Amino acid sequence: MTRQPGALVTGGGSGIGAATARRLAAAGYGVCVTGRRPEPLEEIAAETGGFAVVADTGDSDAIERAVAATVERFGGLDALVVSAGTSASGAVAAQTPERWARVVDTNLTGAFLACRAALPHLVKSHGAVVTVASVGGLRASPESAAYGASKAGLISLTQSIALDYGPSGVRANCVCPGWIRTPMADAAMDELAERTGGDREAAYELAHRLVPARRPGTPEEVAEAIAWLASPAGSYVNGAVLPVDGGGAIVDVASTGFCGERSETT
Secondary structure: OOOEEEEEEEEEOOOOHHHHHHHHHOOOOOEEEOOOOOOHHHHHHHEEEEEEEEEOOOOOOHHHHHHHHHHHHHHHOOOEOOOOOOOOOOOOOHHOOHHHHHHHHHHHHHHHHHHHHHHHHHHHHEEEEEOOOOOOHOOOOOOOOHHHHHHHHHHHHHHHHHHHHHHOEEEEEEEEEEOOHHHHHHHHHHHHHHHHHOOOHHHHHHOOOOOOOOOOEOOOHHHHHHHHHHOHHHOOOOOOOOEEEHHHHHHHHHHHHOOOOOOOOO
16 A cells, blocks of 8 residues: 655744645645644644654754654654744844854754654655745845755755755755735834835835846745645656746846836847
8 A cells, every 4th residue: 555645844823834834735645744833733633634743853862753653643754844944034244143143053054954864764765855935045135145045055054955965866946935914024124114215015116127027926926836845746856956036136236227218129
């Protein structure tokens, strides 16, 4: 009898993680969601028919328990989605060591711990890792030293796994979302709105005035990319870094003064 494939989603209680849990469940996966807050985790678990484990990704014992519970429940682990993340704004001189450590512990060290715990099982299943980094790991953003450095490290970590474990049948890929309508992004837009005198929607519009799609994304749009990368449909994709950002990462900032201009050619 073929067993149900098992997936573990860190940061699965809200935002991109929750949308990914829903998408994987719809694709037939049994899903375990982890995070620090029990209530939203239990809601997503009930909605997806999966289960929740309260676990801080930065706690090696906790994430190992979550992996073990997933393997026990589903008979194996086929997909790990590393979606837990946090931020702390500030340029280098203004950043505190404590805030820096919190961001790196969650975004990078936590990802390392989750992957380390999951990889022996993913080797057995020829499974997949999908990490959620950010366009902030590809391009520098104002006053985002800790966040950007941690996400750039996460991209490199993902590619290291792709290289080292690809011969064992494991694939590791990374999505780099732009601004996605999540509680974290909403909070950032509220801060921008205070500075510019508008509201949240005006801030989203301002932030996307030069993004080709001219809008933020949704968690569900990122979840679609994650689910594809985790699935057999992406079987020959390994070590990829996929921006899911409406085209924002392709824009040459030095040419943006010409936006709106049209050259006539014959």
